[in-house]
Amino acid sequence: MIVGQLQQGKESVIGFDADDYLIVKNEHGTYKWSTIAYDKIELGNAKEIMTLPVSDEEQKISALEKRLRESDLGGVCRRASENGRYYAVGFESGYIQVWDVYTQDCIANLSLSDSQIATVAFTRDGKLAALGSGGKLVQIWNVEHGKCIRTIHLLYRVSRVKLPVDGNTLECQFSDGTYYRMDLKTGEKGEMKRTNTKPFVSKSLLKRIKSMKVKDIQFTSKGNAIVLTEKGDAFTWDEKLKRLNGCPGHNSPVTAIAVCSADERFAASYSPEKYHADRNDRKRRDLLDNQKLVRVRIIKTGQCQWRLPTKGRSITKLQFFTSNRIILAGYASNGDILLWELINEQKYGREIGHWESVEIVRNNQAEPLECAFPEKKKTFISAYADGTILIRSFSSSRDQRIIATIPGIDAGVFRWKNLYCDEDLLKMLEGYPH
Structure with missing residues (x-):
């Protein structure tokens, strides 16, 4: 995540205070790190920043x-500490280096983030978000107030986070396939468990796809599924009928699939070719001709129920949302999120469903990672790889707020042995979890 655009200007400053704390000020706020405890970001005071010193150390600087x-x-911003011992360099990307002027060695590599956001989870009501960057830190954010309410340091790098329905539990999954749950109120951790490496699929389906090279399977609790092969072929599976x-x-390999858990009749698929409508079919020609399409499918037959135009966008991911209504989201490569909603109507005693475009949400060019739809409010929340969270109203007022999150510093990148300090402190730092 790049929130530290340290461009030279009135609102972009880097420096040290009298106690050798590193101070960084940008448009998002003012932050500081202790010269020794570089693993913690604290709120800073821009007034504490000292001017560049003129001292006997000037030659070394x-x-x-x-x-x-x-x-x-x-870099683009440079500042020495008041006593001339430390020298900080800030780059446009938000990357920061701290140098020891005496030894001419780099003693710390910092960033306003350890990397881009890699995993995001929302509570069902959209009030809380858990964010991780593939490092050892996970931050819990209050989305409504735009504040980080807790930062959790873990012993291992987190590959995925989940927030179950109650909103009081955080589930952290690690790259080695293990996971545990943590009570967010008490901080108590549950027993470490190992996740199933393969999702549940019925034995009948496994037999049918045994000879296929499967790339992805998405399934519902009752066993219905959509299957994507490495060749780009897609299949739906009806568990009740045992039918593939x-x-x-x-007309080109399928690149994205999704299945609806709330209404197990539906799945979706996307391939990047453009649709060419029959020249005699004016309605389809006007709406769909030369468009890339997301196809909503009937699980029971595999047939396309509805064609959804992407307005020229390439889709990287499909996802159904079912908190209070059934919505299909298409994550576009340019950062847009396309939303379609299932509208069910009763006609002549039969339920007839169709999909309507809700909105195209534009925020930035970063990859969209996760969305949420609060149950009681007509609000859309989306999180992006650059660390921004967009809160958007569906009303005509186009109300929107953007939160720029700071997921924290990954302690795994620190080079404690190069830090100039007494032996006792060095031993303590070397014992810090990496």
């Missing part, structure tokens, strides 16, 4: 500046 400049490491159905209509 000039030598370091020349070295950095010749190595293209000069091909998904016709695609």
Whole structure:
């Protein structure tokens, strides 16, 4: 996540205070790190930033500046501590280096984030969000108030986070396949468990796809599923009828699939080719001709129930949302999220469903990762890889708020052995979890 755009200007400053705390000020706020405890970000005070010193250390600072400049490491913001011992360099990307002027060594590599957001989870009501960056820190955010309410440091790198229905429990999954649950109120951790490496699928389906090279399977609690092969072929599976159905209509490999858990009749698939309508079918020609399409499918037959145009966008991910209504989201490669809603109507004693476009949500060019639809409010919430969370109203007022999150510092990147300090402190830091 890049929130630290340290461009030179009135609102972008980097420096040290009198106690050698590193202070960073940008449009999002002012933050500081202790010179020793670089693993913690605290709120800072921009008034604490000291001016560049003129002292006996000036020659050493000039030598370091020349070295950095010749190595293209000069950055866009530079500042020395008051006593001339430390020198900080900030780059446009938000990356920060801290140098020891005496030894001319880099003692810390910092960022306003350890990486882009990699995993996001929302509570069902959309009030809380858990964010992780693939490191050892997970932040819990109050979305309504735009505040981080808790930062959790874990012993291992987190690959995925979940927030179950109650909103009081955080489930952290790790890259080695293990996971545990944590009570967010008490901080108590449950027993470490190992996740199933393969999703549940019925034995009948496994037999049918045994000879296929399967890329992805998405399934419902009752066993209905949509299957994607490595060749790009898609199939729906009806568990009750034990029937595997091909998904016709695609003229290029399918790249995204999804299945609806709340209404197990539906699945969706996407392939990037453009649709060419029959020249005699004016309605389809006007709406769909030369469009890339998401196809909503009937699980029972595999047939396309509805064609949804993407307005020229390429879809990277499909996802159904069912908190208070059935919505299909298409995550576009340019950062847009396309939303369609299932509208059921009763005609002549029969239920007739169709899909209507709700909205195209534009925020930025970062990859959209997760969405949420609060039950009681007509609000859409989306999280992106660059660390922003967009809260958007569906009303005509187009109300929207954007939160720029800071997921934290990953302690795994620190080089404690290069830190100049006494032996006791160095031993303590070397014991810090990596």
